[in-house]
Amino acid sequence: MSIIYVLIPIAILFVLIGLAIFFWAVRSRQFDDLDKEGFSILFDEQNTPKRNSDNDKTPL
Template identity: 75%
Template structure:
């Protein structure tokens, strides 16, 4: 029964830490744009840069 007196303050401490991290994330605007990262894999932002890169050497020369 005396273990309860130790576990309850530890549980309360974990809840306070969790709420602190959640409110920090909200204040740091971590949840503002949830779709941006999902769409970023669909579009290639380096279209202009890809034409400037040299092509990989081929195994056989063109005939």
């Protein structure tokens, strides 16, 4: 029964730390544009120039 007196404060501490991190992330605008990074990985190849396979075989 005495372990409850240790575990409850630890659990409350973890909840408070989690809430503090969540509110910090909201205040620092981490959740403003959730779709940008997801789409950037899909369309990343359009921004880079395409390499021609003939140019890859140039002699040194």
